Amino acid sequence: MNAIQTLRDARPDRVVAGGLGHELRATAMVWRREMIRFRHDRTRMVAMLLQPLLFLFVMGTGLAGVVDTGGGLDFRTFLFPGVLAMSVLFSAAFAGISLVWDREFGFLREMLVAPVSKSAIILGKCLGGATTATLQTLVLLALAGVVGVPYDPLLLLTLLALLFVGALMLTALGVLISARIKQMQAAMPATQLIITPMMFLSGALFPMAGLPDWLAVLTKINPLTYVVQPMRSAVFAHLELPPAARAAFDPAITWGGWVVPGGVQVLVALACTGLIVAAGVALFNRTD
Amino acid sequence: MTGRHAVHVRGLEKAYGDVRAVKGIDLDVAEGEMFGFLGPNGAGKTTAIKILCTIADATAGSATVAGHDVQTQRADVRRRIGVVFQEPTVDTYLTAEQNLRFHGELYGMPRRLLAERIDEVLEMVGLADRRHTEVLKFSGGMKRRLEIGRGLLHAPEVLFLDEPTIGLDPQTRASIWTYIAELRRRQDITIFVTTHYMDEAEHCDRIAIMNDGEIVVADTPEALKNRVGADRVSIRTSDDAVAIERLRERFGLDAAVHDGMVTVKVPGGAQFVPRLFAELGLAIETVTVTRPSLDDVFMAYTGRTIADTEQAGGASAMLRAMAARR
Ligand SMILES: Nc1ncnc2c1ncn2[C@@H]1O[C@H](COP(=O)(O)OP(=O)(O)O)[C@@H](O)[C@H]1O
Ligand SMILES: [Mg+2]
Numbered sequence: 001m002n003a004i005q006t007l008r009d010a011r012p013d014r015v016v017a018g019g020l021g022h023e024l025r026a027t028a029m030v031w032r033r034e035m036i037r038f039r040h041d042r043t044r045m046v047a048m049l050l051q052p053l054l055f056l057f058v059m060g061t062g063l064a065g066v067v068d069t070g071g072g073l074d075f076r077t078f079l080f081p082g083v084l085a086m087s088v089l090f091s092a093a094f095a096g097i098s099l100v101w102d103r104e105f106g107f108l109r110e111m112l113v114a115p116v117s118k119s120a121i122i123l124g125k126c127l128g129g130a131t132t133a134t135l136q137t138l139v140l141l142a143l144a145g146v147v148g149v150p151y152d153p154l155l156l157l158t159l160l161a162l163l164f165v166g167a168l169m170l171t172a173l174g175v176l177i178s179a180r181i182k183q184m185q186a187a188m189p190a191t192q193l194i195i196t197p198m199m200f201l202s203g204a205l206f207p208m209a210g211l212p213d214w215l216a217v218l219t220k221i222n223p224l225t226y227v228v229q230p231m232r233s234a235v236f237a238h239l240e241l242p243p244a245a246r247a248a249f250d251p252a253i254t255w256g257g258w259v260v261p262g263g264v265q266v267l268v269a270l271a272c273t274g275l276i277v278a279a280g281v282a283l284f285n286r287t288d
Numbered sequence: 289m290t291g292r293h294a295v296h297v298r299g300l301e302k303a304y305g306d307v308r309a310v311k312g313i314d315l316d317v318a319e320g321e322m323f324g325f326l327g328p329n330g331a332g333k334t335t336a337i338k339i340l341c342t343i344a345d346a347t348a349g350s351a352t353v354a355g356h357d358v359q360t361q362r363a364d365v366r367r368r369i370g371v372v373f374q375e376p377t378v379d380t381y382l383t384a385e386q387n388l389r390f391h392g393e394l395y396g397m398p399r400r401l402l403a404e405r406i407d408e409v410l411e412m413v414g415l416a417d418r419r420h421t422e423v424l425k426f427s428g429g430m431k432r433r434l435e436i437g438r439g440l441l442h443a444p445e446v447l448f449l450d451e452p453t454i455g456l457d458p459q460t461r462a463s464i465w466t467y468i469a470e471l472r473r474r475q476d477i478t479i480f481v482t483t484h485y486m487d488e489a490e491h492c493d494r495i496a497i498m499n500d501g502e503i504v505v506a507d508t509p510e511a512l513k514n515r516v517g518a519d520r521v522s523i524r525t526s527d528d529a530v531a532i533e534r535l536r537e538r539f540g541l542d543a544a545v546h547d548g549m550v551t552v553k554v555p556g557g558a559q560f561v562p563r564l565f566a567e568l569g570l571a572i573e574t575v576t577v578t579r580p581s582l583d584d585v586f587m588a589y590t591g592r593t594i595a596d597t598e599q600a601g602g603a604s605a606m607l608r609a610m611a612a613r614r
Contacts, residue, residue, distance in 0.1 A: 018363075022396035029393035037381050106377040113343055114394035115367035287345045288338075 018115075026116040030124025031131065034095065038132040045136055048094075052087035052140055055205070056080065056147065070245045076147040077239070078249050081231035082204030084137055084159065085166055089224070091136050092167040093195050095129025096174015097187045104184065112286055119281045122175055126277055129171030134164045150238050158234045165269050166227035170195065172276040179284040202228040209251040220253065223272035226265040229253055233262055294319045294446050294478035295340065299349035302335050309335040311501035312349060317480060317494075319445075322472055325482040326489040326582060327498030328597040333482040334374050336498075337450045340480070341371050354445040367395065370439030374450040374482075376431055378423050384410065384434050385419040388441055395442040402441075409437035413467060429460035436467060447471070449481040453488065465491055486582040486594060497586055499597065504589045513580045516588040519557025520578040521564070522549035526571045538567055549576070 060076040060083075067075045102108040111121050141159065145151055174191060181187040199205075201215075202224040211219065219225050229250075236250040253260045260268075295317035302310040310332040317323040325333040338344035340353050342362040351358045354368035378387050385406060392402035410416045413433040423431060432452060439447055452468065453461040465488065471477060472491075481492065489495045489509060496506035505512065525531040531550045535543040541552045554560045557577040565572060586594050 018367075018396065025396060026394045029390055033379065033382065033386075033390060036386060037379075040381050105380075106373065106375045107379045109343065109373055109375075110377040110379075110391070111394065113341055113366060113369075113371050114391070115363045115396070116394055287343050 023116055023120040026114070026120040027124040027127070030111070030121055031128040034125070034128025034132055038135070044094075048087065048091050048136060049139060051090070052083045055086065056083045056140075056143075060147070070242060070248065072241055073239070073245045073249060074148045077149055077235070078207070078232070079205065080144065080147050080149050081159065081235050082202075082228055084140055084163060085202065085224070085228045085231060086199055086204050087140055088133050088137050088163045088167045089170050089195055089199055092129055092133035092170035093174040093191050095133055096126070096171040096176075097178045097184070097191055098129070099125060099175055099178040100182065100184050100187045103178070103182060118284055118286050122281050122284060123277065126168060126171045126175055126280070129174065130164055130167035133167040133171065134160065137163055148239075149235055152238055155234055155238050159231055162227055162231045162234070162266070162269075165266070165273060166224065169223060169227065169269065169273040169276060172273060172280055176276055176280040176283060179280055198222055198224045201225070203232075204228050207249045207251070208253070209248050220255070223269060225253070226269040226272070230262050230265050230269075292319055293317060293352070294321065295323070295351070295353050295480060297336075297340075297349070297351040300336065300339060300346055300351055301348040302332075302339060302344065303347045308501055310339070310346075313496075313498075313501075313503045315496060315503065315506070317478060319478055320476060322468075322479040322481065322491065322493045324489045324492035324495040325480075325498050326484070326486060326495050326586070326594075327482075328484055328594045330500075330598075331484075331498040332501040333484075333498055334450055337371075337448055337480070337482060341369060341448055342366055367442070368445045370442065370444035370447040372432075372435045372439045372447075372449045372452055374454060376435065378431055378434060378438075380424040380426075381422060383420050383422050384415050384426075387423060387434060388438055391438050391441050397442055405441050405443075409441055412440075412470075413437040427460075428456050429463065432456065432460075432464060433467065436464070440471070444477070446478045446480060449479065451482055451484070453483070453485070461485075461488070484594060484598070486586070489582050495582075497582075497589060499586075499590050505585070509582060512582065512585045516580050516585050518553035518555045519560075519580065520551055520553055520576075521557045521560060522546065522551040522576045522578070523564070524549055524573040524575075525568075526573070531568065531570055534568055534570065539564075549574075 056076060056079055060079045064075040069075055069078070099108065102111070112118070141156060144156070149155075173194065177190055177194070178187055181190055201218050201222045203219055204224075208216075208219060208229070232250055236246060253265060293316050295315065297313060297315035299312050299314065300310055301308070301312045313336065325331075325336065327333055335344065339346045340351055340358055342358050342365050346359065353365045356364040356368070358365050379390070382390065388406045388409065389402070392406065397405065406419075407416070410419050413436060415430060415434055415437065418426070418430070423434065426434065436449070436452065439449075449468070453464050456464065468479065468481070469491065472479065481488075483489055492509065494506065494508050495512070497504045497512075505515075507515070523531065528545055528550050532543045532545075535541045535550070535552055539552075541554060543550050543552045545551070557579070561575055561577060564575070583593055586592075590597070
């Protein structure tokens with residue numbers, strides 16, 4: 001038999017590579033699998049869009065009447081980056097805990113018995129989840145003009161890049177949760193329990209100016225704040241606004257009086273993301 | 289490489305809390321051999337395989353697979369083995385080809401070789417015309433064949449098959465074994481298979497009978513059957529009472545009636561039949577010679593049949609296995 005003949009010629013030492021190139025290919029393939037599966041999930045995609053749309057157009061429009069923006073600022077414009085972040089947050093966390101399904105349906109074992117590091121696998125999973133979650137927000141991002149956010153290519157790219165960082169952070173968090181929680185019935189509520197406060201404490205839905213101390217501290221130790229605030233600042237940089245409105249709705253983040261520059265905020269976000277990924281890899285058990 | 293053993297196991301133990309799933313087993317499998325674990329559900333077969341495949345840690349003892357230590361040289365072992373787990377591990381949202389490609393990429397196979405090998409294994413397991421079909425639409429047997437093909441994709445030195453036919457209908461079971469037999473024809477792959485079907489264990493060069501975490505006995509199926517002794521010869525005659533009496537007088541054999549047949553136990557049953565016809569002096573209507581089965585072997589070593597053992601201790605394991613096949 002022909003197949004058998006070649007089998008004999010193809011011994012593992014010749015067939016199976018090693019080294020960094022091999023690890024990267026594994027990561028890329030795990031990423032690609034998330035893309036393939038994403039195409040099957042159109043229903044979920046649509047369902048996941050509903051909630052942010054409700055926040056933006058129902059809550060946003062409702063509150064626009066009572067929130068005094070000092071004129072010139074549509075409250076929904078303020079809300080827009082927060083709603084984008086919120087949407088990516090839930091999709092990303094969900095993508096991360098899909099590792100629980102991978103375990104339950106056995107595919108995780110196929111990955112774990114392969115001659116690659118678990119870092120390669122988990123990194124692929126995180127990048128894949130982050131990509132799909134970011135892609136899902138494209139529909140929302142397309143609505144920018146409707147709520148008064150200009151279609152500036154640089155602004156849109158900046159928002160996408162920041163969304164990707166947030167998505168990566170939350171996917172990694174989902175992966176971290178599923179490293180330890182092995183049943184979906186438990187992983188789902190655990191995820192909600194963690195990301196709902198993160199969402200509320202990031203300033204996605206309310207301005208961060210004039211918060212009581214306890215609340216201000218909580219927002220500052222929330223890594224997601226350092227994704228949402230740079231997004232909002234990017235939007236506000238493209239708006240013509242009276243200084244008072246800017247100060248009220250896009251206040252600077254300060255650490256003990258020091259005004260944290262935008263670049264540092266993004267670095268904080270990236271560093272937190274890196275830490276969460278590393279924790280996911282560390283806590284993930286390859287064997288039982 | 290150390291030595292000529294594809295699998296070399298000494299004092300291997302695995303405890304899950306209070307449950308001692310594997311209680312110190314010793315085992316050698318020669319290169320090119322087809323070796324089988326036969327035992328009821330819960331015997332510890334899967335646990336042992338998981339340790340050999342580096343996805344479970346042993347509590348004590350040591351093992352090498354393809355010349356590498358399963359605890360300290362995991363990556364070396366992994367790249368040399370193919371595994372078909374008891375529970376399915378294909379991604380049903382991916383097509384057959386995508387599942388294979390995923391595997392090849394994770395094993396770092398050169399791209400050209402991978403493309404060729406995908407064609408070959410799809411051909412080999414009879415799924416070439418379904419390569420672009422999502423696995424969701426596959427039958428249980430097709431999924432299993434895909435998994436076997438995938439396990440072979442990177443040309444492993446040792447292929448582990450944990451209950452390759454569990455939950456499949458008899459016809460599909462037979463076809464799976466046809467594929468395994470075909471593989472078997474090439475001499476340079478070692479196949480390590482587990483089963484709780486004794487008829488399937490017959491396909492192996494050598495088997496180890498496992499029960500309650502221990503290897504009870506290991507040998508070739510033939511030798512094992514010879515160890516438990518005599519064949520069973522059953523005859524239907526014109527007069528059973530006379531037949532029983534003459535068997536005692538002329539052959540020195542204790543006969544009894546089972547299921548309407550006069551039955552004796554004799555070593556070398558087939559050779560005994562001509563003598564029986566010549567010397568019994570009675571009209572013999574039918575004759576059956578039965579070799580001892582592996583179930584008889586299991587019975588002789590454990591005092592119970594595999595089926596009894598499963599009913600007593602393995603009910604939950606069985607349910608789990610059924611659920612796992614969906
Ligand atoms: N992950 C686990 N945790 C606890 N007990 C386990 C685990 N896996 C297997 N066992 C127990 O170990 C024993 C052997 O199981 P297993 O190796 O699956 O047997 P087999 O494959 O022969 O059916 C059983 O009693 C089973 O319940
Ligand atoms: Mg088993």
